[in-house]
Amino acid sequence: MYPDQYKYTKEHEWVAPDGTVGITDHAQKELGDIVYVDLPKPGATVETGKSFGSVESVKAVSDIYSPVDGEIAEVNEVLTSAPEKLNEDPHATAWLVKIKLSNPSQLDGLMSKADYEAYIGGL
Amino acid sequence: MSEGPLKKTPLNDVHRALKAKMVDFGGWDMPVQYSGIIDEHQTVRTAVGLFDVSHMGEIEIKGPQALDLVNYVSTNNAAKLQIGQAQYSGLLYEHGGFVDDILVHKVADDHYFICVNASNQDKDYEHIAANAGNFDATVENAGPCYAQIAVQGPKGLATLQKLTATDLAAIKYYHFLDGTVSGTPARIARTGYTGEDGFEIYIAPEEAPRIWNELLEAGREFGIKPAGLGARNTLRLESKMALYGHEIDASINPYEADLGWIVKLDKPGDFIGRKALEEVRKNGVKRKLAGFEMTGRGIGRDGYEVQIDGGNVGWVTSGGPAPTAGKNIGLCYLPVEKAVPGVAIQVMVRNQPVEAVTVPTPFYKRSK
Numbered sequence: 001m002y003p004d005q006y007k008y009t010k011e012h013e014w015v016a017p018d019g020t021v022g023i024t025d026h027a028q029k030e031l032g033d034i035v036y037v038d039l040p041k042p043g044a045t046v047e048t049g050k051s052f053g054s055v056e057s058v059k060a061v062s063d064i065y066s067p068v069d070g071e072i073a074e075v076n077e078v079l080t081s082a083p084e085k086l087n088e089d090p091h092a093t094a095w096l097v098k099i100k101l102s103n104p105s106q107l108d109g110l111m112s113k114a115d116y117e118a119y120i121g122g123l
Numbered sequence: 124m125s126e127g128p129l130k131k132t133p134l135n136d137v138h139r140a141l142k143a144k145m146v147d148f149g150g151w152d153m154p155v156q157y158s159g160i161i162d163e164h165q166t167v168r169t170a171v172g173l174f175d176v177s178h179m180g181e182i183e184i185k186g187p188q189a190l191d192l193v194n195y196v197s198t199n200n201a202a203k204l205q206i207g208q209a210q211y212s213g214l215l216y217e218h219g220g221f222v223d224d225i226l227v228h229k230v231a232d233d234h235y236f237i238c239v240n241a242s243n244q245d246k247d248y249e250h251i252a253a254n255a256g257n258f259d260a261t262v263e264n265a266g267p268c269y270a271q272i273a274v275q276g277p278k279g280l281a282t283l284q285k286l287t288a289t290d291l292a293a294i295k296y297y298h299f300l301d302g303t304v305s306g307t308p309a310r311i312a313r314t315g316y317t318g319e320d321g322f323e324i325y326i327a328p329e330e331a332p333r334i335w336n337e338l339l340e341a342g343r344e345f346g347i348k349p350a351g352l353g354a355r356n357t358l359r360l361e362s363k364m365a366l367y368g369h370e371i372d373a374s375i376n377p378y379e380a381d382l383g384w385i386v387k388l389d390k391p392g393d394f395i396g397r398k399a400l401e402e403v404r405k406n407g408v409k410r411k412l413a414g415f416e417m418t419g420r421g422i423g424r425d426g427y428e429v430q431i432d433g434g435n436v437g438w439v440t441s442g443g444p445a446p447t448a449g450k451n452i453g454l455c456y457l458p459v460e461k462a463v464p465g466v467a468i469q470v471m472v473r474n475q476p477v478e479a480v481t482v483p484t485p486f487y488k489r490s491k
Contacts, residue, residue: 032144032353033161035444036422036451038473054473056422058160058444059353061473 001025003091007107008116009067014091015107019099021067023055025090026120031057034086037079039097044072046099048106053096055086064096068106074098132177133270133328137335141349149242151178154351163354164446167317168489171276171342172350176316176323177331180244181269182237182251186260191392193227193235195258196251198377198400200390204229209297209314213385214239214247219376219399223247223367226314228299236310238271238323240367254395270331274338275321275358278345283322285341286334287311291322305337316355318362318487361445361487363414363454369425369440370412370454378403379456381412381484410437411462414484415470417451421477423470429455430469430476436461439470448486457481 002024006014012027028034036056046052046066053064075097078085085094101107111119129152138145143154154175156163166172184192193201199212206229214222225247226238239247248264255262274283280291289302289311299312310325326334339347356366365371370380376399377386386400417423423442428435442453457468464483469476 032156033159036420038421058357058446059155061422061424 002113002116004113006091006113007067007110008113008119009065009110010119011065011067012120013064013067015067015099015110016095017107019068019070019073019101020095021097021099022095023064023086023090024116024120027055027062028087028090031055031060031062033058034083037083037086037096039075039079040072042072042075046070046072055083066099067110068099069102070099071102072097073100130178132175133331134175134177134272134335137332138175138349143349143351146352148178148352151241153178154349156351156353157349160351160353160357161446163348163350164357166346166348167276167319167350167354167358168447169277170346170348171274171278171282171321172317172348172354173335173338173342174273174275174350174355175271175331175335176273176355177270177328178241179271180239180241180247180264180266181271181325182239182244182248183263183265184235184237184251184260185263186233186258188258189233189235189260192251192255192258192260192262193237194390194392195394196254197225197227198386198394198396199227200387201227201229201235202390206231207298207300209299209312211297211385213371213377213382213396214250215377215396215400216373217395217399219396219403220373221367221371221375221377221380222250222373224365224371224382228310228312230301243367267328269325270328271323271325272331272335272338273315273317273321273323274342275315275317275350276319278342278347279319279321282338282342282345282347283311283324286337294322296320305334307334309334316364317358318364318485319358319489356441357443357446360441360443360452360454361447361485363485366441376400376403376408378408379410379412408459410456411459412440412454413457413462413466413481414464414486415442415453415455415468415479416482416486417453417470417477417479419478421470421472421475422451423453423455423472423477423479428471429457430471431461431467433476436468442470445486450486452482452486453479454484 051063
């Protein structure tokens with residue numbers, strides 16, 4: 001379910017080694033039907049732990065916190081017109097943004113697949 | 124918000140077995156969704172959905188002066204009710220603000236059965252009991268005596284009909300009959316909070332799990348699904364039905380909430396709030412509830428500020444995506460002169476103004 005090569009955060013985001021960021025399957029399940037995604041523009045600077053956008057379900061708004069420092073290189077425009085894809089394929093085609101990492105070693109500080117599975121198991 | 128353990132309805136184990144997502148709703152452990160809010164919403168609009176609304180409160184008023192007491196504490200005119208008829212009404216404070224919105228059922232000349240909001244039932248009971256002193260009538264807080272199940276949607280009648288000998292088609296909208304459902308005594312009311320045709324049944328709590336499962340079985344051929352509070356909210360919002368704590372509360376009077384039709388100033392006798400409402404009627408309201416549709420990208424939600432040309436003019440009472448309307452909609456309070464369709468407003472979404480426009484309500488009306 002959770003790809004080995006990704007790193008994970010307590011806020012239920014994943015980061016691929018190339019800086020692609022998304023929300024986890026656990027996150028989309030908790031949110032329910034996702035109806036709106038608000039993402040930054042390419043070129044925007046993001047900072048670890050700071051909100052760079054939001055994902056909204058029918059019921060609620062959830063912030064997306066950047067897992068790393070960097071600059072937004074690319075935004076998944078598909079989600080603007082089809083936010084429900086986040087419910088269907090959160091770990092692959094429904095990625096949120098690609099971040100040009102300022103400091104790739106930050107990834108080492110995030111949770112592994114096993115750590116994340118243990119973390120959500122305890123929630 | 125509330126202290127102590129969450130209250131549970133008699134169907135709590137059933138919801139958990141159905142893998143519902145449970146939430147704290149005003150101190151009650153309630154299902155917010157089963158298959159998903161949008162799916163449940165559409166199922167109620169097109170087929171039939173089953174809701175556990177046992178958290179709702181019931182208050183029984185009985186005695187020779189039951190009608191006088193009901194008419195003294197509520198805004199509508201209960202004297203107009205026939206036996207077996209229900210009426211939407213307001214329970215107000217002297218200053219004209221809402222204690223709650225209620226559904227008054229006339230069971231007999233000396234017996235009225237009132238359905239009230241879950242989180243308000245003790246407050247409502249105390250309010251009515253405190254004002255009952257001059258009337259030959261008893262007031263009973265009867266919430267624990269009833270489980271309530273709502274069968275809502277175009278196939279609601281066909282579903283419930285399989286479990287009862289009562290001719291459901293003969294029950295008119297906002298009427299009820301005391302009969303049986305699958306052998307257990309039931310108050311069967313053609314009421315609801317979804318904007319669809321349907322029924323709400325009041326039964327003994329211990330019978331609720333059995334009746335719930337039999338209803339799911341009876342509705343299977345129609346595609347019945349259990350539906351949670353999430354869908355209940357989107358359904359009632361599209362139909363512009365008020366929710367206490369959102370469109371109405373102690374600071375809001377019925378005229379502001381576009382509920383002037385439940386205030387009968389011409390009914391005989393005094394009632395709580397009459398004096399304040401007569402003043403409001405004379406002077407007019409300053410703010411009024413209006414519907415809006417988002418035209419910019421973003422969703423206006425409960426509590427968000429509303430601006431016009433950079434100035435604060437009001438707030439969103441309820442807002443979100445409307446599955447049937449296919450738009451992001453909401454209700455908001457605006458200065459009365461702006462509370463008409465076609466006014467450009469801005470909803471402050473995360474401190475950013477997002478364009479919206481006021482529209483006629485309701486957002487959805489079923490074809491009869």
